[in-house]
Amino acid sequence: MIITGSEITAAMDGRLKDELRTLNGHVPQLAVVRAGKDAGSLAYESSMMKRLSVIGLKVRPYTFAGDISGAEFGKAFAAINQDPSIDGILLLRPLPAQLDEKAVCGLIDPVKDVDGLSPVNMAKVFMGDESGFAPCTAEAVMEVLRWAGINPAGKRVAIIGRSTLVGRPLAMLLLRQNATITVCHTQTADVEKICRNSEIVIAAAGRAKLVNKKFIAEGAVVIDVGINADQAGNLCGDVDFADVVEKSSFITPVPDGVGTVTITVLARHVMRAAVCRRRAFSA
Amino acid sequence: MIITGSEITAAMDGRLKDELRTLNGHVPQLAVVRAGKDAGSLAYESSMMKRLSVIGLKVRPYTFAGDISGAEFGKAFAAINQDPSIDGILLLRPLPAQLDEKAVCGLIDPVKDVDGLSPVNMAKVFMGDESGFAPCTAEAVMEVLRWAGINPAGKRVAIIGRSTLVGRPLAMLLLRQNATITVCHTQTADVEKICRNSEIVIAAAGRAKLVNKKFIAEGAVVIDVGINADQAGNLCGDVDFADVVEKSSFITPVPDGVGTVTITVLARHVMRAAVCRRRAFSA
Numbered sequence: 309m310i311i312t313g314s315e316i317t318a319a320m321d322g323r324l325k326d327e328l329r330t331l332n333g334h335v336p337q338l339a340v341v342r343a344g345k346d347a348g349s350l351a352y353e354s355s356m357m358k359r360l361s362v363i364g365l366k367v368r369p370y371t372f373a374g375d376i377s378g379a380e381f382g383k384a385f386a387a388i389n390q391d392p393s394i395d396g397i398l399l400l401r402p403l404p405a406q407l408d409e410k411a412v413c414g415l416i417d418p419v420k421d422v423d424g425l426s427p428v429n430m431a432k433v434f435m436g437d438e439s440g441f442a443p444c445t446a447e448a449v450m451e452v453l454r455w456a457g458i459n460p461a462g463k464r465v466a467i468i469g470r471s472t473l474v475g476r477p478l479a480m481l482l483l484r485q486n487a488t489i490t491v492c493h494t495q496t497a498d499v500e501k502i503c504r505n506s507e508i509v510i511a512a513a514g515r516a517k518l519v520n521k522k523f524i525a526e527g528a529v530v531i532d533v534g535i536n537a538d539q540a541g542n543l544c545g546d547v548d549f550a551d552v553v554e555k556s557s558f559i560t561p562v563p564d565g566v567g568t569v570t571i572t573v574l575a576r577h578v579m580r581a582a583v584c585r586r587r588a589f590s591a
Numbered sequence: 592m593i594i595t596g597s598e599i600t601a602a603m604d605g606r607l608k609d610e611l612r613t614l615n616g617h618v619p620q621l622a623v624v625r626a627g628k629d630a631g632s633l634a635y636e637s638s639m640m641k642r643l644s645v646i647g648l649k650v651r652p653y654t655f656a657g658d659i660s661g662a663e664f665g666k667a668f669a670a671i672n673q674d675p676s677i678d679g680i681l682l683l684r685p686l687p688a689q690l691d692e693k694a695v696c697g698l699i700d701p702v703k704d705v706d707g708l709s710p711v712n713m714a715k716v717f718m719g720d721e722s723g724f725a726p727c728t729a730e731a732v733m734e735v736l737r738w739a740g741i742n743p744a745g746k747r748v749a750i751i752g753r754s755t756l757v758g759r760p761l762a763m764l765l766l767r768q769n770a771t772i773t774v775c776h777t778q779t780a781d782v783e784k785i786c787r788n789s790e791i792v793i794a795a796a797g798r799a800k801l802v803n804k805k806f807i808a809e810g811a812v813v814i815d816v817g818i819n820a821d822q823a824g825n826l827c828g829d830v831d832f833a834d835v836v837e838k839s840s841f842i843t844p845v846p847d848g849v850g851t852v853t854i855t856v857l858a859r860h861v862m863r864a865a866v867c868r869r870r871a872f873s874a
Binding site: 410427428430431432433434435436437461462463464470472476479480483486488489490491492493495496497502 | 693710711713714715716717718719720744745746747753755759762763766769771772773774775776778779780785
């Protein structure tokens, strides 16, 4: 069974629009902060802005030159951070080399940190505390599982990739749901065998078509977090979809898979941030 | 081969004493904060204070009644936190029920947080950033591996237990060293088999003698983080030592295993905190 991102987001959108109506006219606003013109960032920014406006949320882009100084960027970022009209902040990365990404992430107000980049939110994800924001991509994977009715509790889950944005937080979110997680990476001796022994395989390695049917047990669930270009220049995931689709019980494609859900999770986080901030004001 | 904590700490102690001499007479001071009389905390406090004074560090106990109010405790804790004569803070847990453990941990100055309880240090461990403090027990396991000359890179490591103090940070520290980690817990379907497929097994489940030889591949490395009482009331680990010792290539006993190393890691953290704080003052 192929699970597309658009069928999941269709259901999520409806709930988000309902929730938006309960805000009595307040329209949550996301600040999208970008310095420079990274191609991946530009593509994500563009599709994200379209989707959020369809749902009915405001997006305000803050775009800076690629050669902005650390001091200037820091000052501008602090102003966005403190602006009461901004409910959520999305910092597009990578930042240009002269900017200290870690330091900037450390400044983000945790209640506006809708992509889970601040230490407070990372620590919460790490501890299994659901009151913070997890990175949207990691949470999108959990959303796919939920939507497909797959309870990870007690299941062997192989995660390929150990990034701060996907592999590591996903391991923590899955542990919280009682999965048995194995984290594989470039130095893992036998990724194929580990994946073949797993009931759920999540590919977040950033390598085009790495996962073929030799990695997959009959009837396994396969979730593809990768966004790559194949040799012909076409968008593809970390999974060789054509090779794996028959053997899997559930599989997400690329495009129209986890990436699509990620943007809707971002919208949900912006909504949640707005609701929490309004509660804090009225308290 | 049996690896005892005391042989590891003997080597670590020498280095710590050398380092102490470079501080030109400054003696690093650890504040040990305890509310109530939890038996485990009392035992740990007592052996820890002895060991740290042997190394030559100062330990200042701050002991509060078990029924202290949250406001009172918070005020006292803030004063310890801000006291410039204190280099490191060890908060003994569990705290009495009326105290909000998470909130207190959130207050600890990250540069004094020698047991890695503050969100800033947790986030660093989570991201693989070694500039912070990891929980001493998790780091003690890494120290045992280092001392025994076991490089976890590329190895299959099973961790039994997913606590914030051991299982989770250990998973992150091992990933940082390129191990392939599997985290097992009470809801894991076949812990025995997963462990038997692993080259290194780390037991941090808190269940007396859970791990017997059926869990262990011939020649595997077995590290026991558990501290329990067996049916006869004797101290024992999570590993059935007598059953496993012949089959393993390396094994740590209980007592005189990881727990002993943990206290020496704590001493090293106090030293490091003192050195960092003095650098910050003189800068």
